[in-house]
Amino acid sequence: MTRNTPTREECARLDARDPLARFRSEFVLPEGTIYLDGNSLGALPAATPERVAALVEQEWGQHLVRSWNDAGWWEKPRDLGAKVAPLIGAAAHEVVVGDGTSANLFKVLVAALRLNPRRRVVVGESGNFPTDLYITQGVTELMGVSERRYDPRRQSLREALAPGDAAVVLLSHVDYHTGELRDMAEITRMAHESGALVVWDLCHSVGALPVHLSECGVDFAVGCTYKYLNGGPGAPAFTYAAERHHDTARQPLSGWHGHARPFDFAGEYQPAEGATRFLSGSQPLVADAALEASLDMWLRADLGEVRAKSLAMTELFIELTAAAGFGVVTPLPAARRGSQVSLSHPDGYPVMQALIERGVIGDFRAPDVLRFGFTPLYVGYVDVFDAAACLRDVVETGVWRAPRFSRRSQVT
Amino acid sequence: MTRNTPTREECARLDARDPLARFRSEFVLPEGTIYLDGNSLGALPAATPERVAALVEQEWGQHLVRSWNDAGWWEKPRDLGAKVAPLIGAAAHEVVVGDGTSANLFKVLVAALRLNPRRRVVVGESGNFPTDLYITQGVTELMGVSERRYDPRRQSLREALAPGDAAVVLLSHVDYHTGELRDMAEITRMAHESGALVVWDLCHSVGALPVHLSECGVDFAVGCTYKYLNGGPGAPAFTYAAERHHDTARQPLSGWHGHARPFDFAGEYQPAEGATRFLSGSQPLVADAALEASLDMWLRADLGEVRAKSLAMTELFIELTAAAGFGVVTPLPAARRGSQVSLSHPDGYPVMQALIERGVIGDFRAPDVLRFGFTPLYVGYVDVFDAAACLRDVVETGVWRAPRFSRRSQVT
Known part of the structure; x- marks a missing residue:
């Protein structure tokens, strides 16, 4: 010392x-515990048990299927998205909560590749969190595009972008292993200059520091809510889509919750307005209740x-x-x-x-x-x-x- | 009368x-209620609130990140799968619980198409539940294959299969609208004879009647757990993959929970054994706890x-x-x-x-x-x-x- x-x-x-x-x-x-693992699983907010019990015993147990209307279950992915939005510098209609980070990464990567169809390469760091690497593999194999991984200790992003063929850059805002924070504004600018779109993984930055997605001009972002946001183990993740992509972005997990008029039960898929088109199917409301209790606290921080x-x-x-x-x-x-x-x-x-x-x-x-x-x-x-x-x-x-x-x- | x-x-x-x-x-x-909507949202089992509270207050609140080991969180998708298995006539290692029905349909449809690469058509009913139709659209658009929908009131499945080009047949075991039950054994046999694989959506049959996936030779199946299984609103869904496809099936939402050795944090994706390769990311454990309480009851029925x-x-x-x-x-x-x-x-x-x-x-x-x-x-x-x-x-x-x-x- x-x-x-x-x-x-x-x-x-x-x-x-x-x-x-x-x-x-x-x-x-x-x-008797000092808990320094909130970057893996956030601690339990004191308000959560009661909120979860109310969902289970009242909304589910007593009101049953009527809660889809009366308790706002159908709107939950948007309502929770609106509560995540101020934490990541986004507008309410640019964020939805649902599914896990891996599935959401898959959706936004495909959507981003489709928005940049003349480019055929996804660029990312070789040391990114494994699920980011594995989902990128899943997407590139399926779409017949290629992947370029660079090791930032040996090569700069500028060098990785030099061939001018990158459709999408996928990076973690904070590295899960080293804890390094990336310069979102500068990297996003550099990627855009090279003609690529940008997807940020916010798992290790949301709730840890202010994030400014709109200000930085980010295209898409995903993140989990069970680390710094204290949403509970495996809590539903979020998806951010910049407003400018809302009309044109198409993601392939096109389930009925992302449909423009789901209760028409129409035969043809028609994507909803806003970030809603990134939804797929029903979400676990019990887990949503836990997350909401925590987000309501976060809105006061x-x-x-x-x-x-x-x-x-x-x-x-x-x-x-x-x-x-x-x-x-x-x-x-x-x-x-x-x-x-x-x-x-x-x-x-x-x-x-x-x-x-x-x-x-x-x-x-x-x-x-x-x-x-x-x-x-x-x-x-x-x-x-x-x-x-x-x-x-x-x-x-x-x-x-x-x-x-x-x-x-x-x-x- | x-x-x-x-x-x-x-x-x-x-x-x-x-x-x-x-x-x-x-x-x-x-x-004062007669509840006849358990085909949409199953009622609350009396054991559920306590199980959910124990997960929230003890496993999460007190044991925190250690519960991934000590409370068996990491194994939950397989443990819950083993509890669903006897309800659908499957072996324990053929079923995992995680994600929603829409995402799971996406995974198994892509996997089935890849197992039958010389065929380029997905056959299904025009009146299937919308998310089945929409996800099929999502898959076929992305993979550049086509879709053939038939209306069983006007055309038989045999006729729809007649061109001999079907890679996959996707059907609901019980129709959500009419309540009609399909002959799983006969339809699966007919599809196989025509050279197609079969995906069954069990959302409206699991927990409503005995299902015999193995006996019928079904290739893949998905289903939700919040209707007849009483798992809670939006509870995690399941995926069935027949053992004979375990070594060769590849699904594209290849997140780290489906990796053969996830804690190696290796750079390359390598699919796990068994149905585990159909997992993607972390699952909402709070929702899993509700589902498990119900499945433990179902195992006695x-x-x-x-x-x-x-x-x-x-x-x-x-x-x-x-x-x-x-x-x-x-x-x-x-x-x-x-x-x-x-x-x-x-x-x-x-x-x-x-x-x-x-x-x-x-x-x-x-x-x-x-x-x-x-x-x-x-x-x-x-x-x-x-x-x-x-x-x-x-x-x-x-x-x-x-x-x-x-x-x-x-x-x-």
Whole structure:
């Protein structure tokens, strides 16, 4: 630790002044745990159980099929989309909530390729989250177009775009592995200049920092709601389509919820207005209820305050663990950092297991990365201080060498 | 009514002898309601609220990300698939639960077309449920194959298959509109003889009657779980893939949950064994918990008893409403009837609204069909008697002519 590193008392003073501190009581968290894995699964909002129970026991149990009208079930994908919209800098009618990130990626990639039919290449990073890579493979194989992956450590996006054949660029706004934040405005501009459309995966940025899709001129975006947005495990994902593409975009999972007049039960598909055409079939309303409880809380949060506290916490954590011998995978400049710190250690897996046993929950990603997510609504500065102290202690004492910490579970 | 039509007292005696009567107390239903819309949204099982609350408050709230391992979240699509399997005559490893019916139809249609690459036509009925038609359009447009729709009132499937170019036949096992049950064994045999693969949509048959996918040699099937299976509004759907296709089937929504080794985070997609390759991304676990509570109940139900009571109830309802002036859309022979009775009436919409106001809930499908679903686990013979009496009264007294019953709600 450097001389200027805050003490625990100074962290407590930061917590006392924290404008977001009032949100802490809006979450349920297990006793004795510091939860730094909200970048994987967000914590449970205190309002959620009651909202879910009301959906199950009243709307479903008592009102039954009438709730499609009376409880607004049919409109839920749009209503939830309107609540996600301000979090990503979009207009309400540009966002719908439904299906998972993988399916939504498939839809927008096909739609984007169709909007740019003279180009035949999808450009993306080789280290993107696997489902982005695999869905890109699924789309390109089916449509007979090709894929160009570049490794940003060896090649720039500008170089990858140089052949002038890119139809679509697909990137993650924040990298799931390194925690690196990409310059959405600059990359989108560069892609457009080269004649490509842009699809952003916001899974690791929505709810972690302000996102400005409209301002950056983004074409399409997808993202999940179960990480920083606290929508619940596997909660429905969202799809953003810029208004300028609403009349022309065609996605192939053309189910009846995306039809212009679904209750005509017409024989021919006719896409609905707005982002609604990106819907397919019925959505799990029980899961939607959980998500809505959380979004209603998020609408009261100031994303500028979230970002400021997030950067302060990630910086503090990097500082407090600097002397412990980890590699710092996450970029140090604030402008290139999401809300996550990734540290590397050759024995990262058992180190993380030992840390979890002591009540500090992060996660491990092969081959050697420990990930720590900092969620400003329910993690405070003292938590950061204590988590860093615990991590230093685990490494310095070597407790992680106990054989039980090396046993792999199926899911890491 | 004919002379042999049962009286209410005789119906009460049938209820008293009903081997399925014990299931009635396992459901929550609103007081004073006869619910005959379980073919649209199944009723709430009494065990569900507690199971959902346990998932939300304990597995998510207290155990957080660790539940992916400790609570079996990662395995849920396969575990739920294994619970659906006996209801559809499949082996456990042939079924997975996840995504919606529309997305799953897309996956299996593409997979089936790829398995039959010399054929270029998808054959289906013109009156199939719209999402089946629309997804077929989505698939055929994307793959550059064509579609042949036939109207079974004017042309037989044999005639539609005559050109010998069909790659895939897609049909609903029970028609959503008429309630007609198709001969799965005979149609599957006929399709195979013509060189086509078969995809069955089981939305209106699963949980309504025994389904024998393996025995009939079916290639692929999809179905929802929120109708007769009581999984909750918009509950996750299932996908069946016959074992013989497991090694060769390739679906394009190739997300990371369908990967052979997802936690390797490898760059290249490699499909998993078994039906797992039909998975894409994370599933809404809150909705899965509701579905699981219901499936655990269904595993105790005898589908032979369900079918026998279903046929007895639909027959009784047709008999009791015979003199009321409706057209009977549903086929009269038991072998061609699902668990639903569709009656036609030129003023079907206001008639249904008047009936609903009196506590008998069915639904209306344009242009003129009143649908009544009979769900043997929670509807009894006296319910059928009372519902029919109420319907007769609504029609005979003309109460449905009151203007308020003609006002259309957005969702019917």
